[in-house]
Amino acid sequence: MRIFLAKKAGFCMGVKRAVDLVFKTARQHKNHPVFTLGPIIHNPQVLHLLEKQGVRTIDAPEQVPPGSIVIIRAHGVPLGVKNKLSQQKVVIIDATCPRxxxxxxxxxxxxxxxxxxxxxxxxxxxxxxxxxxxxxxxxxxxxxxxxxxxxxxxxxxxxxxxxxxxxxxxxxxxxxxxxxxxxxxxxxxxCNSTHDRQEEVRDMAKKVEAVVVVGGKMSGNTRRLAQIGNEAGLNTYHIETEDELNPEEITKFKTIGVTAGASTPYWLIRRVIFRLEDILSRNIPLWWRIPYKLTKLFLLTNFWAALGGASLAIIGSRLNGLNPSRAGLIAFTYLWAMHVLNHLTSLEMTRLTDPARVRFYEKNRLLFSTLGVICILISLKLSKPWPLAFFTMIFLITSGLIYNIEIPILKCKLKDLPASKTIFVPLAWGFVSGIFPLFLKTPITLSFWPFLVFVYLSALAFIRTCCFDLLDIQGDQMVGRETLPIILGEKNSFKLLYIMTAALIIFTILLAFTGYFPKYTLFYSVILSFFGLYLYQIEKKYLRPGVLPDALIDGQFMLMALGSFYG
The missing domain is CATH 3.40.1010.20 (4-hydroxy-3-methylbut-2-enyl diphosphate reductase, catalytic domain)
Known part of the structure; x- marks a missing residue:
C-alpha cells in the first residue's frame, strides 16, 4: 500500500501571499475591523478560521464601514470596484496575485x-x-x-x-x-504552479490506481485537477475534508495519489494523508500493523515526545558522567505530564487543524488528566531525596502549568508571546536533560562543562521544536500562534536549521577527536547528518507527511541515546 503526494499540492505562491497578508493584518490590527472583498480563497475551512480571528467577508465596497481595512483577494477585483474603494475612507491592502x-x-x-x-x-x-x-x-x-x-x-x-x-x-x-x-x-x-500541478496529476496516472483531490468544491483550479484525474483514467475523489473518504472504496487500491488545489492549506492535506494511512493500514500484515498503530498512538498521546525528551536526558547524563536511569525517568514523566496537560488546556487551538486529536483527547480527558497528575507525582517522588532537585522540579512543573494561563503582570499568557513555544520548549528540554541530572547527587559540583552540555542539548531540542513548527506553520498562523518560523519566514528558518545542524555536527566531531566528548558521540554526528538530509526532504517536499516521518524527528534522539551506551 503506497501513498504518493504531489510536490505542488496546496497553496500556490499567490494564495499563500494573500493568506499571509490577511493573517498578518489580523494579528497586527486585533482591535480594528478587517474585511476581505469576497472570500480570500475558495476554502471553507480557512474562511472559518478567519472569521474566528475577526476577519469578515463582504461582497461590495458599499458594505465597508469607514476607517476599516479592506483586503483585495488573490483573484483580484474589477477596476471599477478598486476605484470605488479608493474613494472611500478605508485602508486598502492589495493581495492580488502578481501573476x-x-x-x-x-x-x-x-x-x-x-x-x-x-x-x-x-x-x-x-x-x-x-x-x-x-x-x-x-x-x-x-x-x-x-x-x-x-x-x-x-x-x-x-x-x-x-x-x-x-x-x-x-x-x-x-x-x-x-x-x-x-x-x-x-x-x-x-501560471507555472497551475501547469506543474496539472502535469503532476497526469504523471501520477502512470503509477497510481486512484487520486484524491483535496480542496473546496467551489474552487475552479481544484475542480480542474479532478477533471484531469478522470480524463487520465484514474479513480478520482474530490473531497474537502478527510471525513469524506470512503474506507470501502479506498481499500480497493494498492497505490493512491494525493494532490490539492491552490487554496488548500497544508494541514488539511496532512489530515487526509493520515486518514488514508489509517484506512490502508487495515490491509497491511500484522507484523507491520502493530508497530504502526503503536507509533501512531504514541505520537497522538505525546508519549513519543516524552521518550524523545528522556533520550536527551540519557545523553546529558552520560556526557556529565552520571547514571542516566533516574534522570531519564524523571525527564520522561515530567515532559509527558507537561505536554499532555498543556494540550488538554489548548484544544481549541487545534480543533480545526487536527480535529481527530482533539476528539481523542476530549473522549479521554479524564484518563489523560489523571495520567498527567500521576506523572507529576512520580517526578516529584523520584526527586524528593535531593532537596535542590525536589524544589527545582516544583519550579519546572509550576512554570509548565502556567504556560497556558494568563499572567496578570504580563496581561497575557506565556504561550501568546511571540516565538514563546519555539524558545521555552527547547530550554525546558535542555535544562531537564543537561542541568537537572546534576541535582540528583551529593555533593553537587557545578562547572562550565554542564552548561556546555545544556547548550548542546538545548540546540538539539530547538532544531526538533523548530522542525515541528515548520510542519505546522500554516496551522499555527491560522490560529494566531506566532512561532519563530512564522516570524522569520520558512526560507530563513530552514537556513537557520541547516546552519545549526552543521555547527552541531562540526562541534561534536571536534570535541570527540579532542577527547572532551567520548568517542561514541561520533555516532551523534552521523545521526545529525541524516537529520540534515531529512530537513532538506521536508523543505523540498520530497517527503510526504505521515506517521513514520513525524516519528523520525524524536526518533533521532532515541537512536543517539542507544548509541551512548556503547561508550
Whole structure:
C-alpha cells in the first residue's frame, strides 16, 4: 500500500501571499475591523478560521464601514470596484496575485493598441471578471471549441488565459483562434504552479490506481485537477475534508495519489494523508500493523515526545558522567505530564487543524488528566531525596502549568508571546536533560562543562521544536500562534536549521577527536547528518507527511541515546 503526494499540492505562491497578508493584518490590527472583498480563497475551512480571528467577508465596497481595512483577494477585483474603494475612507491592502496583475496589464496594454482580448476561462470566475474590466468589459470569454464558433469577426485579437485554466485546453483553443483571425497575439498566462500541478496529476496516472483531490468544491483550479484525474483514467475523489473518504472504496487500491488545489492549506492535506494511512493500514500484515498503530498512538498521546525528551536526558547524563536511569525517568514523566496537560488546556487551538486529536483527547480527558497528575507525582517522588532537585522540579512543573494561563503582570499568557513555544520548549528540554541530572547527587559540583552540555542539548531540542513548527506553520498562523518560523519566514528558518545542524555536527566531531566528548558521540554526528538530509526532504517536499516521518524527528534522539551506551 503506497501513498504518493504531489510536490505542488496546496497553496500556490499567490494564495499563500494573500493568506499571509490577511493573517498578518489580523494579528497586527486585533482591535480594528478587517474585511476581505469576497472570500480570500475558495476554502471553507480557512474562511472559518478567519472569521474566528475577526476577519469578515463582504461582497461590495458599499458594505465597508469607514476607517476599516479592506483586503483585495488573490483573484483580484474589477477596476471599477478598486476605484470605488479608493474613494472611500478605508485602508486598502492589495493581495492580488502578481501573476494576475501581469495578465491585467497585458489586456490593458493591448487594448490600447487596438487588440480584441479573448480570455480562456470561466465567465463568472472572480479573476475573469477582474480581467474583463481592464478591457472596459469588452473582452470575450470562452471555455470550449463551440464558444469559438460563436465569436464575432475581428482584425487583431489577444489571447490570454485565466491563470488557473487547464493548460492543454488553452493551447488547443489558442491554435483554433489562430486559424480564425488574421492577426493573433497569444500569451500563455496559465501560471507555472497551475501547469506543474496539472502535469503532476497526469504523471501520477502512470503509477497510481486512484487520486484524491483535496480542496473546496467551489474552487475552479481544484475542480480542474479532478477533471484531469478522470480524463487520465484514474479513480478520482474530490473531497474537502478527510471525513469524506470512503474506507470501502479506498481499500480497493494498492497505490493512491494525493494532490490539492491552490487554496488548500497544508494541514488539511496532512489530515487526509493520515486518514488514508489509517484506512490502508487495515490491509497491511500484522507484523507491520502493530508497530504502526503503536507509533501512531504514541505520537497522538505525546508519549513519543516524552521518550524523545528522556533520550536527551540519557545523553546529558552520560556526557556529565552520571547514571542516566533516574534522570531519564524523571525527564520522561515530567515532559509527558507537561505536554499532555498543556494540550488538554489548548484544544481549541487545534480543533480545526487536527480535529481527530482533539476528539481523542476530549473522549479521554479524564484518563489523560489523571495520567498527567500521576506523572507529576512520580517526578516529584523520584526527586524528593535531593532537596535542590525536589524544589527545582516544583519550579519546572509550576512554570509548565502556567504556560497556558494568563499572567496578570504580563496581561497575557506565556504561550501568546511571540516565538514563546519555539524558545521555552527547547530550554525546558535542555535544562531537564543537561542541568537537572546534576541535582540528583551529593555533593553537587557545578562547572562550565554542564552548561556546555545544556547548550548542546538545548540546540538539539530547538532544531526538533523548530522542525515541528515548520510542519505546522500554516496551522499555527491560522490560529494566531506566532512561532519563530512564522516570524522569520520558512526560507530563513530552514537556513537557520541547516546552519545549526552543521555547527552541531562540526562541534561534536571536534570535541570527540579532542577527547572532551567520548568517542561514541561520533555516532551523534552521523545521526545529525541524516537529520540534515531529512530537513532538506521536508523543505523540498520530497517527503510526504505521515506517521513514520513525524516519528523520525524524536526518533533521532532515541537512536543517539542507544548509541551512548556503547561508550
Amino acid at each position: 494576475v496583475l501581469k495578465v491585467q496589464q497585458l489586456i490593458k496594454q493591448y487594448c490600447q493598441r487596438g487588440y480584441q482580448p479573448i480570455i480562456v476561462g470561466e465567465r463568472e470566475h472572480p479573476e475573469v471578471k477582474g480581467l474583463c474590466s481592464y478591457a472596459q468589459n469588452k473582452a470575450w470569454t470562452i471555455g470550449s471549441e463551440e464558444d469559438i464558433k460563436k465569436l464575432p469577426q475581428a482584425q487583431k485579437v489577444l489571447v490570454v488565459a485565466q491563470t488557473t485554466q487547464n493548460e492543454r485546453l488553452f493551447k488547443r483553443l489558442a491554435e483554433l483562434i489562430k486559424k480564425r483571425y488574421p492577426e493573433v497575439k497569444v500569451f500563455n498566462t496559465v
